[in-house]
Amino acid sequence: MTVQLWEPESDADTIHPPTFAAVTFVLLVAVIAQVSVIARLPLPGGGPDLVLMLLATAALVLGPVNGAVLGFVTGLFGDLLSTHVLGQTTLVFLLVGYLVGLVADATERSAVIALAAVSGAVAVGIVADVAVAALLGADGLSSPGHTVVRALAAALYAALLTPFLFPVFTAGVRRTKRVGRR
Structure with a gap:
């Protein structure tokens, strides 16, 4: 059983200036x-990555192009x-924003997919950031373990926080889109 989180829009990749500015x-x-x-x-495991959680949520709501632009900025x-x-x-966030946006476009919007996409994006983003740093020859990298x-x-923190973050975020995006249409 899937739960509709929001209604799909035909202009998912259109950038609405008030929405883009607010996000x-x-x-x-x-x-x-x-x-x-x-x-x-001093949280166990280093704590949540709020930026990646919000970026993944934005990409799910606004689509791959907006997700990539927001990731870049x-x-x-x-x-x-x-x-x-x-x-x-910049490289890691751009790719995370774009790829999560693609997942949102390619799948039916449900609570389980949103939760998995945000949690997975956080985990992949952290590993990718360390991998890019290693490719660039950074010193003092943490061990693979x-x-x-x-x-x-x-990712666990993201799974716990996304059910609270996602509805608030989508409501805020809807509100800025309504304000932008006036």
Whole structure:
């Protein structure tokens, strides 16, 4: 049995300026919150990756093109706030946003698929970030075992938080689209 989370729209890849601006703002604030607050919390497994959760949710709601653009903007902002190679997070977030958006377009929208897509995107995003860093020759990378544990813990956090985040996010997107049509 599948539960409809929202009605599919014919203009899934159309960028509505108020919606795009609002989602971009939320993602940029999430980057700052992730770096300054969440990363410092003593949670088991390293804690949730709020940015990847929100990016995956945005890609599910707004489609692959919007997901890729949001991933690029968010990743670039994250890269500018970090000390690693510029473009590392941008590449990973762009790909995560696009691929999760494709999953949303190719499948029937249900709570189980949304939960699996967001949790999987978080895990894949963390592993991909470490893989890209290794390809770029970064020093001080964590061990593969630690990376897998971190990815699984973040995916578990995403699975626990997505049922609360997803409905709020979709309601906010609907609201900004209604405001943009006035």
